[in-house]
Amino acid sequence: MILINLLPHREERRKRRKAAYFAGLGLAAGAGLAVVAAWYLILQQMTSIQQERNAFLTTEIRKLEVQIKDIATLRAEIESLKARQKAVEDLQIDRNVPVHVLNELVKQTPEGVYFTTVKQDGQTLSVSGVAQTNERVSEFLRNTANSSEWLVKPELVEIKASSGVTANRERKRLFDFSVRLSVKRPQDVTAEAAGPAAAASAPAAKPAKKA
Incomplete structure (x- = not known):
């Protein structure tokens, strides 16, 4: 179906x-x-x-x-x-720097030079005084420049002729002067002293042997 x-x-x-x-x-x-x-x-x-x-x-x-x-x-x-x-x-x-400065002034000042004022301001020292001749002042400058341990770089500020009176009342020609110097610090002095000592203690170089 x-x-x-x-x-x-x-x-x-x-x-x-x-x-x-x-x-x-x-x-x-x-x-x-x-x-x-x-x-x-x-x-x-x-x-x-x-x-x-x-x-x-x-x-x-x-x-x-x-x-x-x-x-x-x-x-x-x-x-x-x-x-x-x-x-x-x-x-x-x-x-102790003032003590060293005064000692240096005594050591480096030649005869015929007399200080009237000494003034320190930091590392700068100003001194004024009287000298018998210009050569005395020049000698003081040379001493502080070449052989001073604490005073360096001296600089002449002023020098002029003046009349002074000696002990026997005689008038004598003198020179008033002013000098400015630099004062070393103790550590600088110690370092400079240690330099030559170290160089002296270093062994010397041996010479080269010839062939």
């Missing part, structure tokens, strides 16, 4: 295909929304983690800034203490 389907099967098939198509679209849309939602949640979590890191870094940076300020204050205090210590050390080193 032959059965004949008189129903509109093509329309039914078309409807099934359309329903399957829309179902696929719905599934794709649902999957897309799920992916977007998952990615959004991941981004939110990453943003929250990064914000926490930023907050932690900000807190640590503030702590470091406070520490840096404290370090800068400590450095300033250390530099101030070093400056004070150096000033005290310089005073201790220089306390």
